[in-house]
Amino acid sequence: MLVKVAIDLALDRLFIYAVPVELEKELAVGQLLSVPFGWRTARGYAFSILTGEEARQEEQNLKLKPILAIVDKSPFFSTALLQLAKEIAAYTVSPLESVLKAAIPAAVVKPNARPRERIYVDPVPDKDPAALTARQQWLYAQLLRLDGGWLGPLCTELKTTTASLRNLAAAGFATIAPRQQRRDPLRCGRILPSHALALNAEQAAALRTILSDDPRPVLLHGITGSGKTEVYLQAIAAELDRGRGAIVMVPEISLTPQTVQRFVSRFGDRIAVLHSALSDGERYDEWHRIRSGEARVAVGPRSAVFAPVRNLGLIVVDEEHETSYKQEESPRYHARDVAVLRGRLEGARVVLGSATPSLESWVNAKKGKYVLATMSRRAGNATLPRVQIVDMNTPQDRGKIFSQDLLQAIQRRLDNGEQTILFLNRRGYSRSVTCENCGYTLSCEACDLPYTYHRADNCLRCHICGRWIPVPAVCPQCHAKALTYKGIGTQRAEAALQACFKRARILRMDADSTSRKHSHDDILGAFRRHEADILVGTQMIAKGLDFPNVTLVGVLNADSSLNMPDFRAAERTYQLLAQVSGRAGRAALPGDALIQTYSPEEPALVFAARGDYAAFAEQELAARKEGFFPPYCHLAALNLRCKDAALVSAWATMYAQSLAKVSGLTAGEAVPSALEKADEWYRWQIILRAVHPGIICKAWRWLREVRPAPKELKVALDMDARTLV
Ligand SMILES: [Zn+2]
Ligand SMILES: [Zn+2]
Numbered sequence: 199m200l201v202k203v204a205i206d207l208a209l210d211r212l213f214i215y216a217v218p219v220e221l222e223k224e225l226a227v228g229q230l231l232s233v234p235f236g237w238r239t240a241r242g243y244a245f246s247i248l249t250g251e252e253a254r255q256e257e258q259n260l261k262l263k264p265i266l267a268i269v270d271k272s273p274f275f276s277t278a279l280l281q282l283a284k285e286i287a288a289y290t291v292s293p294l295e296s297v298l299k300a301a302i303p304a305a306v307v308k309p310n311a312r313p314r315e316r317i318y319v320d321p322v323p324d325k326d327p328a329a330l331t332a333r334q335q336w337l338y339a340q341l342l343r344l345d346g347g348w349l350g351p352l353c354t355e356l357k358t359t360t361a362s363l364r365n366l367a368a369a370g371f372a373t374i375a376p377r378q379q380r381r382d383p384l385r386c387g388r389i390l391p392s393h394a395l396a397l398n399a400e401q402a403a404a405l406r407t408i409l410s411d412d413p414r415p416v417l418l419h420g421i422t423g424s425g426k427t428e429v430y431l432q433a434i435a436a437e438l439d440r441g442r443g444a445i446v447m448v449p450e451i452s453l454t455p456q457t458v459q460r461f462v463s464r465f466g467d468r469i470a471v472l473h474s475a476l477s478d479g480e481r482y483d484e485w486h487r488i489r490s491g492e493a494r495v496a497v498g499p500r501s502a503v504f505a506p507v508r509n510l511g512l513i514v515v516d517e518e519h520e521t522s523y524k525q526e527e528s529p530r531y532h533a534r535d536v537a538v539l540r541g542r543l544e545g546a547r548v549v550l551g552s553a554t555p556s557l558e559s560w561v562n563a564k565k566g567k568y569v570l571a572t573m574s575r576r577a578g579n580a581t582l583p584r585v586q587i588v589d590m591n592t593p594q595d596r597g598k599i600f601s602q603d604l605l606q607a608i609q610r611r612l613d614n615g616e617q618t619i620l621f622l623n624r625r626g627y628s629r630s631v632t633c634e635n636c637g638y639t640l641s642c643e644a645c646d647l648p649y650t651y652h653r654a655d656n657c658l659r660c661h662i663c664g665r666w667i668p669v670p671a672v673c674p675q676c677h678a679k680a681l682t683y684k685g686i687g688t689q690r691a692e693a694a695l696q697a698c699f700k701r702a703r704i705l706r707m708d709a710d711s712t713s714r715k716h717s718h719d720d721i722l723g724a725f726r727r728h729e730a731d732i733l734v735g736t737q738m739i740a741k742g743l744d745f746p747n748v749t750l751v752g753v754l755n756a757d758s759s760l761n762m763p764d765f766r767a768a769e770r771t772y773q774l775l776a777q778v779s780g781r782a783g784r785a786a787l788p789g790d791a792l793i794q795t796y797s798p799e800e801p802a803l804v805f806a807a808r809g810d811y812a813a814f815a816e817q818e819l820a821a822r823k824e825g826f827f828p829p830y831c832h833l834a835a836l837n838l839r840c841k842d843a844a845l846v847s848a849w850a851t852m853y854a855q856s857l858a859k860v861s862g863l864t865a866g867e868a869v870p871s872a873l874e875k876a877d878e879w880y881r882w883q884i885i886l887r888a889v890h891p892g893i894i895c896k897a898w899r900w901l902r903e904v905r906p907a908p909k910e911l912k913v914a915l916d917m918d919a920r921t922l923v
Contacts, residue, residue, distance in 0.1 A: 200253045201225060201265065203233055205242035210293035212245055216262040228273030228280060230307065232266040239266065241307070243298055244273075245280060272489065274302055278543045279504065285539060291895050291915045292529035300529055301504035305478035306485045313486070314479060317349040318377035319363055325371050337362060338371050349374065380487070381479040392463040394432055401429050404571040408433045408512075408549055415538050415548035417518075417563040419555055420573030421582070421809065422780035426551045428577070430514045431464050433549065434495055438468065442511025442546075443494040447533060449520040450474065450499040461497050472498035472505060500525060500533035503540060510546040513537045518550035518559060519773060524920045532918055534559070553780070553811075554773040557822065558829040560815050583751070583779050583789035585807040589798040590637065597634055599694050604752050604792050611750050612702055612731055618750040620695070620734045621778050622688050623758045629872050630761045631658060633673035635680040637796020639761040640670070646825060648763040650872045651683040661763060661922050662885050664854075664867025691754060692734050699732075707735035737774075749789045751778055756795040756803055764922055765827045768802040772814050775806035826864065828918070832891040835919040836884040836898065838868075840911045843880045849911055850882035853901060860897045863888050883922070891917060 199217040215233055217225055229244045248256060256262075275283070275298070283301060287294040305311055321341035330338065340356050341347075353360060367374045397405060401424075408416050408429070420426045434444045448457060453473050461469050470484040470493035487493040489506040496505035500523050503513070515523070515534050523533040534550060541548035550559050550568070563570040576582065588601045595601040600608075611618045630648035632639045641648045642660035649658030649667070659666040672679050688708040696704055707721050718738070725733050726745055733739060759771040779791035795803055805814035823830045836853065840846035850868035857865035864887040871881035888894050898915050907913045 200248040202245045203242040204245045204295045205240050206295050216264040218264045228275035230269040234263050282540050286531050290529045297529045303481045305481040311482050313378040315376040316379040320346040320373045381483045395428050400573040404429050407571045415568045417559050417568045418551040418571045422553045423576040424573040425577035437511035442509050443507040444512040446497045446514045448516050449522045468494045470496050472502050503533045503536045510544045512547050514549045516551050518552045519556040521920045530916050554776045561829045583791045585779050585791045587798050587807050588794045590796050616749045617747045618732045620752045622754045630763050631683045633680050635678040636676040638675040648761050650763040664869050703730040704732045705730040751791045753793045756793050771802045772806050831887045834886045834894045835916040838882045838913050839879040846880045854884045862893045
């Protein structure tokens, strides 16, 4: 018998080993093995087992070394998970070992990782205590009452000593032995159990769709506050009743204690939580509780898609449009797509939930690849905010940070003792050049996308096709000398606001003000306690926050999001505005949202103000089709980096020229990154587009084979890239 082993060395190949006869019976696919490698020992996963003729042939070809040991008899990967890893490796063009590595928390496979053991005292029931001393009789009775406990805490609670308990054990009335103690990440005290809430008609219909026999993924399109979580909870409960398990994926930023508590209060110990804030020990225990089947539901961010849940019945991807589901380092998988793939491999139902679905998922629903379930009403009494678009192209507002309408609206809130949130899109990543006078943004005519400003050579480049122009001196539209690549900063907005409202209490939240640990929570806590009237902040305040006293939300510069040099700019603006305006009026008080812009006709703004996602999607999809952008093609970025500027530019140019000749592939010119030099590395990028992703994978595999890059040049393909800078 032979075994193919994936060793964690990123060599992108499997190694064959012989299996000693005494291990043949115990060996299983997915186990962690210890194997000789060169002159040292390495660890790897059993990927497949070769027997019979296949094994005999391999044995003749090679002089095979035997594996040394099986590190853990229970497999780390099921056959289905190994198959999943193989498909991800092929799709992302990354080594299989790197996918396997990403699929298991590092804390679980560390050589010294083990469960925590503590001494436990267990009473032996039904013994006659007549022969004991009065004190011992009392201790025995207490042990029975408490049903035992951990030695240390027990001594404290019963005001006794280890020696007394050991005497009791020696007399046969208790056992004292080490036992595994779970490092519980939710030790925040007792969480009260909750019960299923009554569903409204839309929620009930969505639940029926999820639990039907139709195997297609469900796209659950539900507006903010429509009660998606309750639908997830009841779908999971139904799966548990059928004896199946579930995975719930949540963006890391929304994985707050409140979110986790909702799941724990419904399912108690059957939940395991996997997220980055856990200690190594906690992560080890939670993962093992899932693998052993003790926990049936895994909740976590994107890596939870690999959780070894047994008999998987359901995968929920909440906020499926979130960019944090895409891993930005190798393997560059998209957890939503992996969820759909895993669901298919394991026969599990997949639910993708969002108020503003990604256009990729929306098109799949329109085509019938996914089933669409819609929830268009807010649960409970909350009403949707009134959204107003403020045109900044008026003599009184032009060039100002705050329009007259917004200032008046803020004043009314101050008078009524209500709160306001002002939202400022951060410019750091946008890097487009805009006219401060008329709002015009310089764009590539061929791609109809804003140019990206490159400080190093003071020029504007299109990152899709590679075209470039020098920065003009005046605005091509209004001829004012007002072109800028800098936006308004939160500090400037805060100062200007204070000047308008001398006595208002203002809090600011941005990367600077939250660099101190906990200050994020401190600021939000203070605002929640109404210690401030106005909160000014960046993207961070857009998500998952719920303040009952906030009745006004202002978006200061919707344009800076619209004008990002990214073909998803309109989609992201729509998502952002839906999220931001969802902050206003979530409780009993009705809310207003004001959106300031120089482009009041932009469909993303108009449809966001109306809350008409379907109309926005239809319009935006037509534009994507026209421009040959996803979801009508797959778009990948080939990223090159090197410490030698000349070397990387020469290779990027040569690669781009070679790729341009591949039929079925649209390759742009090589473009230096807007952040041309970051930490000593020069970065270049080539954008590749094709209808079928396989064409991109195949072209890149071919190219790196015929023109392998020198060692000092790092090249990585980012399939379905989310960020183009
Ligand atoms: Zn202008
Ligand atoms: Zn272009």
